[in-house]
Structure formats: C-alpha cells, structure tokens
Amino acid sequence: MSSFLIEPIYDSAIIALVASVVAFTVLFLVTPPAENPIQRRWLLAFRAFAALILVVAMFRPGMVKTDTAAAEATLVVAVDTSRSMTLPDGDQADRWTHQKQAWQALSSGLAPLADSMNIRLLGYNETATELSNPGPSSLDDLESTGELTDLNAAATSAISIAQGQPLAGVVLMGDGTQTSEVQGTGAQRVAQTLKNWGVPLWTVPIGQTGGSAGNRDVSVDALPESYSLFSGNDFQVNFQVSLRGLAGISVPVEVSWIDGSGNVTTAAKRHVLVETASDVQAVSIPITAPRPGIYRLQVAAETQSGEWVTTNNRQTAFVNVREGGGRILYIEGESLYEQRFLRMALRRFPDLDLTYQWIPSDTASRWPIPLDNSFGVGKYDIYIIGDVDADAIGREQLEKLREAVSAGAGLMMLGGYHTYDAGGYASSPLADVLPIRMDASRRRDISEEIQADAADQIPGPLKIELARSHPITNLGSSDPEQVWDSLPPLLGANRFVGPKVAPGVQVLLETPQKQPLLVVGEFGRGRTAAIAFDSTWRWWREGHSEAHRRFWRQAMLWLLSREENTSEQIVIELESRRFATNAQTKFQASLATLSATETPVRLSAEIVDETDRVIAISDLSERSEPNFRSISGSIPTLEPGYYRLKVSPSEPNSSVQAEQLAFQVIDQSREMATPMADPVYLRQLAKITSEHGGDAFSYEQMDALIERISERRKQAEAPVVEKYTVGDDPLSGWLMFALFATALIIEWTLRRRWGLA
Incomplete structure (x- = not known):
C-alpha cells in the first residue's frame, strides 16, 4: 500500500507556506520592467520555476510504501558427531546415515527462506564447532569420531553462535545420550532460556532405545x-x-x-x-x-x-x-637386618616363591617346632637355614630335610652364632649334607653368652676376596674381582673348620687370609652351599643394592640348577600393560651395572606394532649415573591393538641384549559403552519450548519440521515501511539545487543579453 505525504521544514506547514509566499513575492516584485512582453514572460517563467523548486524544498513531498516481511533471523542446526552415531539404527543403516539424510532434507527444504533466515550448522561431541558453508552436502566428508557427547555444550553453543542476531529456532539432532563427565541439567537450563526468549527448540532423536x-x-x-x-x-x-x-x-x-x-x-x-x-x-x-x-x-x-x-x-x-619355579622355605631364628634384606631381595623376582618361618629363641621350651611336613620330598625346591639351633627343627625333621636334598632340593646355611657346629649341626643328619667339616666340640648352648673372641667367629671388618669364578659369584661385570673389591666389608663371619674334600666341593669366596667364606657342594641329586656371613645388608645400605640382589638371586638359581646368563640386562617398567587409547601411560627402562669403569651404554626405545611397523617415541629423557642408566617417556596415542615396547642399546656391538615388553591398547570409550539412544530425553527438551512451537520430529519427518519452521517465520512477519522524501538523499537534494540554480542562471543570462538591469 502506497500514500502521499509532506514533511515541511521545521515540521510546520505555516512556516513553509509563509516562506513560500515570501519567496514568490521577492522573485516577482524585484523583476525589472521589460518592454518586450515575450522577454518578460520568459523571465517570469524561469523565476516561477525557481520559486516552485523552493516551495517543493519547503514542503518536502514524499511517498510512503507499507508492506509485511519476516525479520532476518538465525536458525541453528546442531548435529551429533560422536562415535555412537556409527552404531546401527535398525536394520537399514546406522545413525550417522539417518542424521545425514535428515540434514540434507532440512537444508534443501529451507532454501526458499534463505533471504530472511541465516542457517548456521554446528557439530558437537565433547565440544561444539561451527561447520562452514552449510549446505545439503556439508556432512558428506565429515566423520563421527568424537569420544564423548555433551548435550550441554551443543545447546549452549547454539545460543552463542547467533552472535546477537535474533534466533528463529534451534534444531538439535542426535541420539540424546549424555556421556561426557560434565553431567547435570545444563541442556534443560538452556532449553528453559530459549522458552523465556520465546524461541522454539526442535529435536530430531536418532537411534532406537533397543528394547530387550x-x-x-x-x-x-x-x-x-x-x-x-x-x-x-x-x-x-x-x-x-x-x-x-x-x-x-x-x-x-x-x-x-x-x-x-x-x-x-x-x-x-x-x-x-x-x-x-x-x-x-x-x-x-x-x-x-x-x-x-x-x-x-x-x-x-x-x-x-x-x-x-x-x-x-x-x-x-x-x-x-618360565621353566619351573623356585619354592623357597627360609627358617630363621634371629629377626635381624640380614633376614629382612634377604627376603626383600628374593621377593623382587616373580619366579622365586619365598615362605618365611621364624623360630625365636625364647620358644626353646617347646622345641622342636613342628613345621607341617615342610620337609617332604617335592614340598620346596630350596631350604635356607639362618641363625637357628638344630634342636629348634629337631632330628626327625632334619632327617626328612636330608632326604629332600638327596632327592634334588637345594640347601643353604647362613652364618650366625647358633648355626653350623655351634648350633649343633655337627651331630645332626645335615653333617654329611653340608660341604664343610664341622667340630661337635664347638656346640654352644642356646642360653650361653656369646664372646666377641669366640674361636668359631672371625671378627670384622672383613674384606671379601673372590676365590673362584662361579655362576654365584659372577655378578655380570667384565671384572668380577673389581666388583667384589668394591663391596663394603662384612661385620664378621663364622670360622669354618674347612671345606670337605669331596667331588663338587669348591671355595668361592674367602678372606685375605684364605679363610673360606662361601663353600658349595653336592649331596645326592641336590646342591648345597655354606655361607659364613650374615651382613650383606650393608651392601644395600651403602649403595650396592644391585650387587646384593644379583648375588642372592644367582645363589638361588644355582641351587635350583638353573644358572642364568649373568650379562647385564635391561629392565622395562610400564605403568600398565592394558590401557585406553587416550591414556597417558609412562614407562622407564633401566640398565644397572656393577662396574663404574665400564663404557656407558646409551639406550633407545621404540614401539613395534603387530605388522612390525616401528613407531617413534618423541619425549624420551635420559638419566646416567656411574652404575645406572635409564630412559623414560610416554607411550604416544595409538590405535587399539597389540604392541611391543622395545628398548635397545644404541651401540650396535654392545653385549647388552635388547628387551621387549608387550602391551595392549584398548577401546574404552564411554561413548561406545553406552549404545542405547535416549530419544525420551530429547523429546523432554523440546517440550520445554512447546508453547512457542517446540517439538520433536523423527528423521523421516523433516517435511513436517520444515513446515513448522515456515509457519514460525510467517508469524514473525512485521510491517515494513519504505518512505521516500524529496531531499532526504543526496541525489534528490543535489538535483533540486541544480534545477534552482540553473533557472536563476538562465534568467540572469537572459537579462544580461537583453540589456536589462
């Protein structure tokens, strides 16, 4: 609809009328007299035209055109890009396919509204990201790879993405399942905000609840x-x-x-x-x-x-x-440092199963202590007897122990004040089992006070010398004597009468005065060892823990007839051997040496997959000390599967062998662990804005949703007034000025030509 209007200057028609009369009067009264009527008419005509231009400028006539149109607004469409959208949606296709079909139909159907409605496409999983150039094919190259779903992030971003422009509505597509750790009622609060603003929320639930x-x-x-x-x-x-x-x-x-x-x-x-x-x-x-x-x-x-x-x-x-394990029974009578550190060293190794039996000396009135058939053949593989009197075990049980050793078990006796001949073993069934000679006259009563200068004791400090190279004493260094020479001295030791003269008996360690400290031998099918000392804990305390562990492990393996390669080995420690793809799993690999003079060995680490493809580790850090080298780092992000962490010496000709540790990367996605869709929740969100047209539609009902959006756009139509007034724009203003000036210039030119004043 169109109409005519005038907008006089100063919003006053009277002022415009008076000004117009004055303009006409001035122009006509000051006109010089002309004798020629034709000349006079031309001069009056140009002056009248100029006056008319002034009148038009005074009254400012214009035209008003009134119409209706929808105000420009933004429609936000949020699509679910989490991994759960790859799950099947019935027998026809997966959820992602159905969501893509819904978007294609919606985008194409809303094309006629493009002049008044700006469509913004949003992809959400654990976060929300706007997708550029929204169109029917926008989702063709997009993949649903998100590890979590956060509906609150989707709803919040849908509001903020409009950037101050009015919202025509929000379309939320997805399976409706919240898997993000950020739980709560965030999406409901956003829907309530939309309700307060009068903005509808339309949801498109995709995926089945599953039923049974x-x-x-x-x-x-x-x-x-x-x-x-x-x-x-x-x-x-x-x-x-x-x-x-x-x-x-x-x-x-x-x-x-x-x-x-x-x-x-x-x-x-x-x-x-x-x-x-x-x-x-x-x-x-x-x-x-x-x-x-x-x-x-x-x-x-x-x-x-x-x-x-x-x-x-x-x-x-x-x-x-492993090839057979070692079951060890350790019988001790004195709860001193040695037994604590010995147990700690042996329990570090999973193939050695240690059972500890303590028989305190204040139980002498109840000796012998029954040990529940612990000495039966095949019950244990190794027996360690510490500082415990022979009477505490009893002759009958020692006889069974003798039979067990003869059948193949290993026996080790440690130093102490109540062991060997001082503990009564010289006249026990073990006298012919142990590899040393004993003197029954050295028998010491359990209540007897110990003399510092006892004949059966060697006072300390006592240096150890290597008497013979042997699997027990070869602790891995290229210079075994140097390793033993570097160890702290002992606090003392038992003084042996001497080793037996028999096949297999060997003195491995001795004092500088050639007094035997470690003697090994055989009895029947079993192996035996007599150790004169009980203060190796000092090695650990003074920084030689690796030597302490190796010595006791080598002794156990020899008693088991399982001599081990004593070359230095790389030890790999991994925080977990089965972890999720997004876990930050750290590892450490170390190489302990017993000789500080050896050339340092540098370590390198890499990951090998099931196809032997090598994957580099980027954050390796190295630590090097005189007797210790290590590297540490983190396992990079890997696809689910089985891998090996391989740690090798950097030098190609190193005697150190590479080590590998297998691990598994698993898919522990909460997104995939919750496969059921939750369309009820999406319907509840849409219902909050139902009074403004909010509702839920299936992916097959996009025509109905398009119709609902179109109806909302019609309801949003408002009168649009287009007004044109002379002089409001530069073109009409300058045109009027040009016409007025031209009329006066022509009038002045004619007067000059005709010789008029």
Whole structure:
C-alpha cells in the first residue's frame, strides 16, 4: 500500500507556506520592467520555476510504501558427531546415515527462506564447532569420531553462535545420550532460556532405545593384566562376565593361549547362565601353564544376537611362562637386618616363591617346632637355614630335610652364632649334607653368652676376596674381582673348620687370609652351599643394592640348577600393560651395572606394532649415573591393538641384549559403552519450548519440521515501511539545487543579453 505525504521544514506547514509566499513575492516584485512582453514572460517563467523548486524544498513531498516481511533471523542446526552415531539404527543403516539424510532434507527444504533466515550448522561431541558453508552436502566428508557427547555444550553453543542476531529456532539432532563427565541439567537450563526468549527448540532423536534386543550386551572384565607362571603349574584364571538383556540364556566363554606366532590353543570352555536381566558373574577357571614362552591369555565370550557393541566381549592378559619355579622355605631364628634384606631381595623376582618361618629363641621350651611336613620330598625346591639351633627343627625333621636334598632340593646355611657346629649341626643328619667339616666340640648352648673372641667367629671388618669364578659369584661385570673389591666389608663371619674334600666341593669366596667364606657342594641329586656371613645388608645400605640382589638371586638359581646368563640386562617398567587409547601411560627402562669403569651404554626405545611397523617415541629423557642408566617417556596415542615396547642399546656391538615388553591398547570409550539412544530425553527438551512451537520430529519427518519452521517465520512477519522524501538523499537534494540554480542562471543570462538591469 502506497500514500502521499509532506514533511515541511521545521515540521510546520505555516512556516513553509509563509516562506513560500515570501519567496514568490521577492522573485516577482524585484523583476525589472521589460518592454518586450515575450522577454518578460520568459523571465517570469524561469523565476516561477525557481520559486516552485523552493516551495517543493519547503514542503518536502514524499511517498510512503507499507508492506509485511519476516525479520532476518538465525536458525541453528546442531548435529551429533560422536562415535555412537556409527552404531546401527535398525536394520537399514546406522545413525550417522539417518542424521545425514535428515540434514540434507532440512537444508534443501529451507532454501526458499534463505533471504530472511541465516542457517548456521554446528557439530558437537565433547565440544561444539561451527561447520562452514552449510549446505545439503556439508556432512558428506565429515566423520563421527568424537569420544564423548555433551548435550550441554551443543545447546549452549547454539545460543552463542547467533552472535546477537535474533534466533528463529534451534534444531538439535542426535541420539540424546549424555556421556561426557560434565553431567547435570545444563541442556534443560538452556532449553528453559530459549522458552523465556520465546524461541522454539526442535529435536530430531536418532537411534532406537533397543528394547530387550538392542539392550543386549556381554562384557568380560576384571582379568589381571599379566601373569608370571611356571611351566606345568596349575593356576586359576579369575574374571567377571557382565551381562545385560540376556536372562535365561547360556553364554559360552572360552579361554585360549595365543603364542608369539599367533597360534591359538583353547585351554578351557565354560557356559555362563544368566539368571536376571542385568547380571554380573565372577568366573574362576583352573588351567595349566603351557611350556615356557611369552603368551597372551584371551578370555572371550561368544557374541550374542542383538549386541551392538562387541569390542568388550573379550579381554587379554600377558603371560610369561618360565621353566619351573623356585619354592623357597627360609627358617630363621634371629629377626635381624640380614633376614629382612634377604627376603626383600628374593621377593623382587616373580619366579622365586619365598615362605618365611621364624623360630625365636625364647620358644626353646617347646622345641622342636613342628613345621607341617615342610620337609617332604617335592614340598620346596630350596631350604635356607639362618641363625637357628638344630634342636629348634629337631632330628626327625632334619632327617626328612636330608632326604629332600638327596632327592634334588637345594640347601643353604647362613652364618650366625647358633648355626653350623655351634648350633649343633655337627651331630645332626645335615653333617654329611653340608660341604664343610664341622667340630661337635664347638656346640654352644642356646642360653650361653656369646664372646666377641669366640674361636668359631672371625671378627670384622672383613674384606671379601673372590676365590673362584662361579655362576654365584659372577655378578655380570667384565671384572668380577673389581666388583667384589668394591663391596663394603662384612661385620664378621663364622670360622669354618674347612671345606670337605669331596667331588663338587669348591671355595668361592674367602678372606685375605684364605679363610673360606662361601663353600658349595653336592649331596645326592641336590646342591648345597655354606655361607659364613650374615651382613650383606650393608651392601644395600651403602649403595650396592644391585650387587646384593644379583648375588642372592644367582645363589638361588644355582641351587635350583638353573644358572642364568649373568650379562647385564635391561629392565622395562610400564605403568600398565592394558590401557585406553587416550591414556597417558609412562614407562622407564633401566640398565644397572656393577662396574663404574665400564663404557656407558646409551639406550633407545621404540614401539613395534603387530605388522612390525616401528613407531617413534618423541619425549624420551635420559638419566646416567656411574652404575645406572635409564630412559623414560610416554607411550604416544595409538590405535587399539597389540604392541611391543622395545628398548635397545644404541651401540650396535654392545653385549647388552635388547628387551621387549608387550602391551595392549584398548577401546574404552564411554561413548561406545553406552549404545542405547535416549530419544525420551530429547523429546523432554523440546517440550520445554512447546508453547512457542517446540517439538520433536523423527528423521523421516523433516517435511513436517520444515513446515513448522515456515509457519514460525510467517508469524514473525512485521510491517515494513519504505518512505521516500524529496531531499532526504543526496541525489534528490543535489538535483533540486541544480534545477534552482540553473533557472536563476538562465534568467540572469537572459537579462544580461537583453540589456536589462
């Protein structure tokens, strides 16, 4: 609709009229007389035209055009880009495909509203990001890779993205499942804010709730990360099976060995009967350790019909199977430093199982102490007898110990005031077992006061000298004598009568005066060792802990007839051997040496995957000390799978061997662990703004949503007034000035030509 209007100067028609009359009067009264009527008419015509221009300028006529149109606004569309959108949505396609179809239909259908509505596309997972150039194909090259879903981030960003422009509405697509750690009612508060602003929230729930079928899931949990076993030993595999939506169904579970070549051998099978809709059952399966080697132990539950997530149906442990273990019985009578540090050193090694038996001297009235058939053949592999009197064990049990050693067990006796001949062993069944000669006359009563200058004791400080190279005394250095010479002196030792003269008897350590300190020998099928000292704890206390550990381990392995390669070895420590892809897992690899004079060995580390592809580690840090080298770092972000952490000496000709430690990277995404959609929640959010047209639509109802948005845009139409007034714009103003000036110039020019005043 159009109409005419005038806007006189100073908003007063009277002033404009008076000014117009004055202008006409002045122009006509001052006109010089002209005798020629034609000339007079031309002069009056130009002056009248100029006066008319002034009148128009005074009254400022114009035109008003009134119409209706929707005010420009922003429509924000938020799409779910989390990994749960890759889950199936019925039998037809996955959720991502259906969401993409919904966006394509919505984008195309809203194209006619582009003049009045600005569409902004937002992708959200744990954060929200605006997607540039929104159009029907915007999601074609986008992938749903987000590890979490935060609906609050999506709703909050939808408001802020409008940047002050009026909101036509918010469209929120997705499965509606909140998996972010930021829980609470943030999305509801945003929906309430939209309601207060009069802005509708339209939700497009995608994905099924599942019912009894889609809610099905089998998960294997709580399997230890690693085992250290001995070949042929029986052990229990303990784990949990979590089951949901499978009431009354028997689920098969299989335990398998996977060797280094990838060969799979079934170790055991079980069936777990589910009694309730949601059940967690603890399972314990006894199996036998295979032959020595490095294995993966896999527990797998059979995939059930209707399961959406199957990556949690299996779990793997790493297993190191050794060739027979060492079961040690350590009998001690004095709770001194030596026994504490000896136990601490041996328990560092998983293949040595130590049992400690303390027989204090104040129990002499109850000697012998029964030890529950501890000396039966095959019960223990090694027996260590500390500072304990022979009567505390008793002749009958010592006779059984003699038989056990003869059958193949190892025996070690330590130094002390109540051991060897002073403890009554010279007249015990062990007299012909130990590799040293003893004197029964040295027998000391348990209550007898110990003299500092006793004939059976060597006072300290006492230096140790290497008498013979042997697996026990070869602690890994290229110069064994230098290692022993660097150790702190002993506080004292037993004075042996002397070693036996028999096959296999050897003196390994001695004093500078050639008094034997460590004598080894054999008895039947077993090995024996007599140690005269009990103060090796001083080695640990004064910074030689590695020598202390190696000495006692080498002694145990020799008694087990399992001499070990004593070359220096790299030790790898990993915080966890089974961790998620986004975990920050650190590691450390160390190499301890016993000789400070050796050339330092530098270490390098790398990761090797199942295809032998090498992955570099970027944050390695190195530490070097005279007897210790180490490197540390973090495992980089890796895809789920099995890997090996390989640590090697940097020098190609080094005698140190490379070491490897296997680990597993798993997919522990909370996003995928919650496969069910939550359309009810999205409907509840939309209902908050229902009084302003908010509602929920399925991905197949985009036509209805487009119609609803179009209706809202029509309701948002407002009168649009377009007014044009002469002189409001530079063009009309300058045109009027040009016409006025031209008329006066022509009039003046004519008067000059005609000779008029």
